[in-house]
Amino acid sequence: MARSSSGIVAGLTVAALAAVGFLAFQASANVPDTLGKPAASVSAEPSASKAAPRAKKDPAALPAASGSGVRVVYSTGADRVWLVGAGNKVKRTFGVTPGTVDPAVGTYAVTSRTGATPGSDGTQIEHVVRFTEVDSVSVGFSAAVSGSTEAPDPEKKVGGIRASRANGDAMWAFATVGAKVVVVK
Template sequence: MASTRPGLVVTGLTVGALAVIGLLAFQADGAQTRALAAKPSASGSTGTSPSTTPTTGADQAPPQLPTTSGTGRRVVYSLGSHAVWLVDPKKTPPVQAAFRVTPGTADPTAGDYTVYSRTAAATGTDGIRIEHVVRFAQQNGTVFGFSAAVDAASASPAPTASPADPTKPRTGGIRSTRTDGQTLWDFAPSGTKVVVVP
């Protein structure tokens, strides 16, 4: 029977341990590199992370938060750019999410509002099944609020109605993707400020 020298066993165990440590260090370095690559840049124009990249409309990132969007914790909706920003100045970055939306056939008047009603699931005035409905205004018989169409194929509203064409329905639903709708729902309980800008 061949004998094994103790020095050879210790050397073998040491080499094996060093190989395991080297592998773990390599994996940890790769995980850190991936985490840094996924982190949003502080120089980004909207202050949003890749998870808030919109998938609505023309699949373009929303513009920078308007400077006239008010103060405090708020939902900002731009009539001109059809974009929404969820802003909490106590957090870094203050813009917690930003995404494009599809407006209804009527627009609310620019100004400050408050979320007054929320419904988890409903049918919109256009007959589309919607979820995460967050209402903030009623004007001239039209209710304005954010929501997401349950069926993505039904997300776009009817063509815009003109005041001279009363046969087309006036709808105030501002539609987002289901993911963005969930984000807005979680951010904006009743009483949350909504700022509508031109």
């Protein structure tokens, strides 16, 4: 009798763990629509709504109209990210491969993070840092475990902004939930 009841307990434990894992995944994948969208007062900020001119001599220079404070700056026109620390000091800048869905120009906050998961294109990704949703597509930064930064299939709606693994590690360390993300042209 003890043998069969321990099998039942083990089975229930496995089922409970599976349910908790599924619910955690659902919670991270179903962030409310209003989280991460620019607030009316923030999106009206002139520095975030203009195209971001950069010095022609240095295309990696921080865009002048990218806001202030500690933040991640993402240029959809330059396909580049800047991790900006205190005193407007650029800690790191790097090129990225955008998804097929671009976020609107504005100021956002990191809404969720996932250590590792399959991407919407089926590629195994890590260090996912999400900051908005566009037409039911999550938009955020990530790195492919394989190190690939290939452009996604243009026929698919993909919100993943891919970086190298080293740059994905830097983003993961820098951009915790609530961190400011400024999107410029």
